[in-house]
Amino acid sequence: MAKPDTLQGSLDLLILKILSRRAPLHGYALMTAIIEISGDVLRVEEGSLYPALHRLEEEGWIAAEWVTKENGRRSRIYQLTAAGRKRLPVAEERWTAVSAAIHQVLKMA
């Protein structure tokens, strides 16, 4: 990702971070996790969640598998891969740098 758009970058970071702490999750559970942990502050746009998941999957940072639920339907659950685990500190660092920069601008301007 050469020039990630900040918003999208942040969603990717949140997904990676949550998956690094929790058991495999499906998309909806991931979304609720983000909302809960952020104390209702961060509301993920539901539509953009799946393309983000699929993109991370293509990058090889997360892996998906289908599990059959009790009602017979299938859920797609995601977990972090080894590559994703390596990626997480990089993404975190970048985010810290960006937010520090924004903080700086807010303070100085």
Add this chain to the structure above:
Amino acid sequence: MSLLSRIRNVFRKDALHGEIDEELADHLDEAVRAGRSREEAERALGSTLRHREVSTDIKLWTWLDSVRADVIFGVRQLRRRPTVTAAAILSLALAIGAVTAAFRLTDAVLLRPLPVANPQSLFVIAYTHFDEINGKTEEADSFSYPQFRDFREAVKDRADLMVVSYTSRNDITYGSDEEMERAYRQYVSGTHFATFGLRPAAGRLFTDADDQKPGGHPVAVISYDYWTRRFGRDPKAIGRTFRAGTVAYEIVGVSEYGYTGTETGTMTDFFIPAMQNADAINNPGWQWMRIWVRPKPEVPQSQIQQPLQASLSAHRRERTKLWPAGAPKSRIDQFVNAGLTLNSAAAGASGTQKNYRQPLLILGAVVLLVLLIACANVANLLTAQTAAREKEMALRVSIGAGRARLVQLMLVECLLLAMTATALGALFAWWSAPFVVGMINPPDNPVRLYLPADWRVLGFAACVALGVTILFGLGPALRASGVKPATALKGGEDPHSRHRLMNGLIAAQVAFCFLVHFLAGLFVATFQRLSTQPTGFAVERTLALWTGVKGAGDAAKRPQNAWLDIAERMRATPGVEKVSFASWPLMSGNGWSSEVRVPGRAQDTVSPYFLGISPGWLETMRIDLLAGRDFRPGEKQAAIDEKKQPVEGVVIVNEAFARKYFNGENPVGKSFESFSRDNTLVRNPIIGYVRDARYRNMREPIRPTVYVPLDKTSTASFIVRTTAAEPASMAQSLRRLVSEVHPEFRVSNVQTQAELVRNHTIKERLLATLSLFFAIVALILAAVGLYGVLNHAVLQRRRELGIRMALGARTSHIARQVGGDMFLMLILGSAVGLGAGLASERFVATLLYGVRGTDMRLLATPLLTLFTAAFLAALPPIIGASKTDPSVALRSE
């Protein structure tokens, strides 16, 4: 995930869509389970269709997906206009097939490396050689065994040197003499297989120990190919014995799979140690082999070449000391100072390569021209098509397709055409390459080539398909993609620019077509002239039986009356008219030439031919006696008797001899001197004077020839004139008869005289046949192309023509309007083709005989053919144009 899964996803798009939909549906289910209303959740999620598109693009290789779509679309487009597609595919297939076949042949004959270790570091020694007959310096590579020993001494351990004889066909038998079979033999050094890095497939191969004592190693190694063909790979073949000549050879091993000797074009069946050619080992005059060199690693070529050159000169200087006195100094110098080179022999070394290098390259060039014509054709068809699709392209651009995307769309379509054509062409090549190989040599000595369809051929075909696509597709694709929607939808900006491109292609086609026809004309005329060349003797109804006596050396020689006995018995056979014999048949390739001394004439550079004949031979061959008489039984040729005294012989000479040595006067009663075996001069009184007859070659002028009585010999050829038109039908009974009369006589080969003569024009016939074939193909392609372009032009101008007609234009005027451009292109193309033809003539000059490119007939024929074909192709569209009904044409738009 990996590229692999993204490629896979291209082809399981429906399943992929299902999965994404399922995941999104699961999201909604979860939302409902969490207590949200379905409507609200759906609204929050947004358009599932859009998410599916976005995710699909992430999960698959979009470019490949677009190609897939283009392929499907392309196939649909091609199937919508089956005639055009079929025409394009067929013309391309023919041309690509021809090119691939030409490549297969060229690769098999000239390029493919020998299946041995490090073929790149193998060389064959060659030297320059002044050919007295045609007065040119040529390259030769035959050596004697004593010369080989000198060479080996000279290079010491800087290189491995080995002997590999010329491949020759032999009669061998595993049982009685009645069961003779033919097999190809090569004499090789004992180190041969080790130096080539070959391993035995069964048994063992030769070592140096198998090649020590002349005649002392009756062992043979057979090739894997022969093992398969003759023995079905039976391991028991090892240890079997066959007889070749008088020697029984034991098969000790089978060489590695794929190795069939060093002469590309001939497959060796069995190898025997060089020492088995016992008579030749110490004979410096017997040149029967090539010498192969493998330099030791790190030794530069110059360090090997210099000692070899020095050795060659020293060896030859010694040899000239034995020459008859009075040889011109220039000839001695030329002989002694012959330049030596090391030629790379990675692809083997053979006469087939030498003979067919140029014809193959020329045929390659011709088929390439045909391919270009086919490409121009298809390009024209496509350009015409894109005109019809201009509005579609404009629409695509309007809804946002980029130029690259449009070029891709068009090129995919072209590639589909090219690939289908290549597949068909490959079939054509698969069939035609062996067919052409079958035409190369006489039927009783066929060229055998390894012609696999391996990665070299497949790779070549793939490159041709790609190259062709770009050649015929890129132009129309760029043109189509460069469309400006606004103008295109209005009816186009410059409707004539397309015609310029199409006309240019037509001119190019005409030029290539002219060139192909011109070359074909040259080759056909050459073949005709050579094959109708008078031979001076009767060719039809004559059979030659090559016959030998068992045993070797002087012991096998039989006096003339033994041979005459057999001839007498043959004459009694029904269907036989005349029988006689000679050392060998005329035009068989064998020859004997020797210096003569004629009183009052200086030494000549070109020696006359000699041939030993029996009484009655002149009559059998229908060579007319001009003066004097034929030989009588018992007459002998000049020789040296036991007391070392020269004994006179009698000779008959031909017209060329009389012209050269006796100013064309009747030479009967005169005499000349020739050299006997030990270089003593002997006198030859001339008793007969006969008409000229060809001896060895169709191309050379008839040379002075001396006929001498064939008195005592171990080999000769019976010449049988039959009453039946098909002399070959008598071959078997005559062959049996020979052994019946004298059991130790054996016929090794039977050929008709007609076949022997025909063999001299095989190369010319091959070139003439193939170039004529391609000329016809080129003509058809060009005519189809012309028709297509003209037809398209007429359809395009239908409205204009309608208006003209309505305003009262005459039919002739319309025809001029439509055909004028075409005529101009025809003239232009022919002029360019003519120039190219005349320029190319010198590249093929050595293959021509008695024809010149500037011959008016040779120039007029292609011109006439082309114009006739163009006229015929242009006729239907022009008639169509002149029949345009203005009311219909104008109403239709």
